[in-house]
Amino acid sequence: xxxxxEIETLLSRLQYRGTPQLRRRMQSHIAVAWRQGRSHxxxxxxKRTSRAGTARFAGSRIMRNSMARFGVAAxxxxxxxxxxxxFTGTSHVAWANVLAKVSAFDTYIFRSRVVETSGxxxxxxxxxxxxxxxxxxxEQYGRFSEDYRxxxxxxxxxxxxxxxxxxxxxYSPNVYDRRELTASQxxxxxxxxxxxxxxKILEADYVELGEDRLEGKxxxxxxxxxxxxxxDEGKETPSVDEFRARFWIDVETxxxxxxxxxxxxxxxxxxxxxxxxxxxxxxxxxxxxFEPNIPADFESIGSERTGRAYSDSTPxxxxxxxxxxxxxxxxxxxxxxxxxxxDVSGVTLLGVDTSVPQAELRLRDHEEVWQAxxxxxAKWPRYDDVRDQLAQELQAQLGIGQMTVEQLVGLGLALRExxxxxxxxxxxxxxxxxYAARLVTAKAHELAPDDPAVxxxxxxxxxxxxxxxxxxxxxxxxxxxxVYPGLLTQLRxxxxxxxxxKVKNGYVPTWKxxxxxxxxxxxxxxxxxxxxxxxxxTRWLITRAPIAGWTYYSDTSLPEREEAYAxxxxxxxGLFMHGPDAFPEEFRYARRLFSLQGPREHxxxxxxRHLRHLKGW
Amino acid sequence: xxxxxxxxxKAKRGDQSAFDALYERHVDTxxxxxxNLLGSAxxxxxxxxxxxxxxxxxxxxxxxxxxxxxxxxxxxxxxxxDRLRKRSRLAxxxxxxxxxxxxxxxxxxxxxxxxxxxxxxxxxxxxEQREVIVLKMHAGLSFQALxxxxxxxxxxxxxxxxxxxxxxxSLLNGEVSE
Numbered sequence: 204x205x206x207x208x209e210i211e212t213l214l215s216r217l218q219y220r221g222t223p224q225l226r227r228r229m230q231s232h233i234a235v236a237w238r239q240g241r242s243h244x245x246x247x248x249x250k251r252t253s254r255a256g257t258a259r260f261a262g263s264r265i266m267r268n269s270m271a272r273f274g275v276a277a278x279x280x281x282x283x284x285x286x287x288x289x290f291t292g293t294s295h296v297a298w299a300n301v302l303a304k305v306s307a308f309d310t311y312i313f314r315s316r317v318v319e320t321s322g323x324x325x326x327x328x329x330x331x332x333x334x335x336x337x338x339x340x341x342e343q344y345g346r347f348s349e350d351y352r353x354x355x356x357x358x359x360x361x362x363x364x365x366x367x368x369x370x371x372x373x374y375s376p377n378v379y380d381r382r383e384l385t386a387s388q389x390x391x392x393x394x395x396x397x398x399x400x401x402x403k404i405l406e407a408d409y410v411e412l413g414e415d416r417l418e419g420k421x422x423x424x425x426x427x428x429x430x431x432x433x434x435d436e437g438k439e440t441p442s443v444d445e446f447r448a449r450f451w452i453d454v455e456t457x458x459x460x461x462x463x464x465x466x467x468x469x470x471x472x473x474x475x476x477x478x479x480x481x482x483x484x485x486x487x488x489x490x491x492x493f494e495p496n497i498p499a500d501f502e503s504i505g506s507e508r509t510g511r512a513y514s515d516s517t518p519x520x521x522x523x524x525x526x527x528x529x530x531x532x533x534x535x536x537x538x539x540x541x542x543x544x545x546d547v548s549g550v551t552l553l554g555v556d557t558s559v560p561q562a563e564l565r566l567r568d569h570e571e572v573w574q575a576x577x578x579x580x581a582k583w584p585r586y587d588d589v590r591d592q593l594a595q596e597l598q599a600q601l602g603i604g605q606m607t608v609e610q611l612v613g614l615g616l617a618l619r620e621x622x623x624x625x626x627x628x629x630x631x632x633x634x635x636x637x638y639a640a641r642l643v644t645a646k647a648h649e650l651a652p653d654d655p656a657v658x659x660x661x662x663x664x665x666x667x668x669x670x671x672x673x674x675x676x677x678x679x680x681x682x683x684x685x686v687y688p689g690l691l692t693q694l695r696x697x698x699x700x701x702x703x704x705k706v707k708n709g710y711v712p713t714w715k716x717x718x719x720x721x722x723x724x725x726x727x728x729x730x731x732x733x734x735x736x737x738x739x740x741t742r743w744l745i746t747r748a749p750i751a752g753w754t755y756y757s758d759t760s761l762p763e764r765e766e767a768y769a770x771x772x773x774x775x776x777g778l779f780m781h782g783p784d785a786f787p788e789e790f791r792y793a794r795r796l797f798s799l800q801g802p803r804e805h806x807x808x809x810x811x812r813h814l815r816h817l818k819g820w
Numbered sequence: 821x822x823x824x825x826x827x828x829x830k831a832k833r834g835d836q837s838a839f840d841a842l843y844e845r846h847v848d849t850x851x852x853x854x855x856n857l858l859g860s861a862x863x864x865x866x867x868x869x870x871x872x873x874x875x876x877x878x879x880x881x882x883x884x885x886x887x888x889x890x891x892x893x894x895x896x897x898x899x900x901x902d903r904l905r906k907r908s909r910l911a912x913x914x915x916x917x918x919x920x921x922x923x924x925x926x927x928x929x930x931x932x933x934x935x936x937x938x939x940x941x942x943x944x945x946x947x948e949q950r951e952v953i954v955l956k957m958h959a960g961l962s963f964q965a966l967x968x969x970x971x972x973x974x975x976x977x978x979x980x981x982x983x984x985x986x987x988x989x990s991l992l993n994g995e996v997s998e
Binding site: 207210211213214215216217218219220221222225226228229230232233234236237316318320322323329331333474478565567 | 829832836839840843847848851852855856861864865868869872873876877880881927928934935938939942953957958985988989992
């Protein structure tokens with residue numbers, strides 16, 4: 204009888220290799236798949252129904268399920284057991300030496316790469332971002348990083364605890380910002396860097412990953428799967444489905460050469476991976492490296508003068524508290540939320556077949572999102588060219604000529620929801636519904652021209668389909684959408700005139716009036732190049748701030764606007780609305796006026812950046 | 821494993837040469853797994869090609885956990901299992917006997933009488949035993965990893981392996997006649 208070892212040895216020799224013809228044949232097929240799967244989104248939007256576009260990786264389902272079954276508790280148990288084993292002396296690396304060496308370095312340089320993905324979503328999107336930067340870290344001076352996009356320097360970030368300052372210099376466009384560092388930002392800088400992660404892993408019950416090779420060097424790794432180790436005492440451990448922190452050291456130098464952290468939030472297909480490598484441990488870093496060098500011709504974008512942090516705001520005065528009382532911290536709820544929306548799922552417009560499956564899209568960063576939107580929109584007919592046909596179809600199917608203002612608004616809301624369901628501006632089939640929403644809310648506006656809430660609905664319908672401009676990049680001039688300096692400016696200007704008249708009669712402006720006015724200022728400034736008009740509206744807002752409760756802005760961006768417009772200059776920056784997280788998919792809603800609500804689900808998540816704490820975000 | 825990670829990073833950023841390098845690193849292992857599981861060179865080629873094609877499509881959102889070789893091998897095994905099930909439903913074709921066909925697109929790295937007998941013996945194992953043995957021997961997956969990825973108990977994996985090896989020993993020693 205042959206012993207088991209002999210059978211195993213024989214089995215290990217039962218190997219095949221492909222003939223050159225087979226390898227060439229397979230590579231040719233895979234090259235085609237590569238071109239289909241990786242080609243630029245501009246070339247594939249709307250026609251990607253190929254196998255590469257729709258295929259699912261067969262293994263991923265099994266991997267995910269099994270990972271879930273494996274569970275954090277089991278992983279921890281294994282980690283603890285293996286950790287004990289390691290400490291009893293089987294390791295060839297003295298991890299204590301690694302800890303001692305790393306702890307001794309006060310300065311180092313490394314490359315940082317961050318990949319985020321939403322994971323494949325039911326609507327066919329997979330949004331994500333991908334960033335690369337070189338980081339210079341000094342325990343004495345702070346953190347300086349250079350961020351790259353497409354191998355070009357995009358921005359420099361200086362996090363400077365000594366002067367309590369965060370400085371951002373952006374190279375596309377050439378702008379900068381200086382703002383006060385918050386305690387949480389300083390804390391984040393101190394916590395989120397490789398030396399701390401390595402230290403935390405080594406202080407915990409890690410698992411050895413064994414020996415491997417990295418760029419020709421022998422390396423050994425360890426892994427930790429317990430996220431609570433990374434959390435400071437007294438703070439809550441984030442709920443995650445998966446967490447892995449790993450690093451590998453060069454066996455010769457006993458210094459980390461690769462550190463990575465993977466996080467999958469609980470109940471979400473999202474995933475973030477951070478990789479740090481190309482370390483230069485202990486390299487001397489001069490103080491001058493951490494002194495921001497802002498080119499003279501770069502323009503400030505915001506908070507330099509007051510230095511107040513965006514995310515560190517609490518109600519500080521009576522006006523702000525009044526603002527919160529007036530809005531119940533839900534400043535963006537629709538005026539028409541009480542309406543029962545008609546079912547428009549059976550409405551067919553312009554002969555567009557909405558049952559045609561949409562291509563799956565993997566979009567990384569705002570550039571890809573905006574380029575894809577422009578590519579889709581370029582294929583849509585113009586609103587003016589289909590308006591009459593749409594009006595006839597809407598009359599025939601829904602009888603819009605006999606509808607009241609409220610019915611028209613309700614129909615507009617339903618049609619916009621349908622537009623977003625069909626993937627908004629990243630779709631071949633959504634536009635008839637966006638255009639139809641514009642048509643019916645225009646009718647409502649004709650019937651109630653003095654009702655600002657109805658005008659808001661009309662504005663929302665227009666900007667739902669229309670971006671401010673086609674995608675800008677460094678090599679081409681942007682082309683402004685004429686509806687912004689035209690119809691939209693007229694609508695917001697008319698609302699402003701109505702507002703001024705009402706205020707004369709004792710009306711107290713609301714947050715929505717403020718948002719409408721900011722839209723108008725932006726339209727005057729950026730699209731009409733009428734800084735005098737922008738200045739007039741800005742000054743009006745500043746004088747009304749104490750009674751209306753937008754003191755946060757009267758302390759920060761409004762005076763900056765006033766100064767810029769008085770000098771005849773433009774102003775960059777605005778009114779930042781946020782959801783619970785600013786994931787790249789939010790770029791779908793950019794390139795419109797600040798007032799954009801988007802689909803209902805999105806609108807309910809919006810709140811001004813300085814009030815995010817009210818929602819616990 | 822780290823080399824794989826680096827190549828993956830590059831491939832995710834659109835570097836086709838990095839993907840080609842990943843393909844070169846693993847294609848023979850996957851062909852070996854596919855051929856040993858399916859007994860057919862043509863089907864092994866189809867399955868491996870399918871896995872790589874799907875891998876390209878999912879690359880942007882793909883996150884590597886464990887070894888890439890192990891992951892790809894599991895994908896090959898999943899597809900091979902589907903094919904074997906389809907075969908048994910159709911009851912049309914049995915496990916293809918090894919042959920010395922000149923048009924065979926795969927070639928054995930080592931050719932000798934023992935290996936030929938082992939090929940035949942492996943083909944005679946129940947598919948689930950063959951799967952565990954092939955994945956362990958050629959994809960380097962541990963029993964724990966196999967249990968996790970195949971969604972079965974650790975003891976079941978170990979038993980399948982042990983019974984499979986015992987049966988191979990018997991077949992190679994002529995103790996079992998079929």
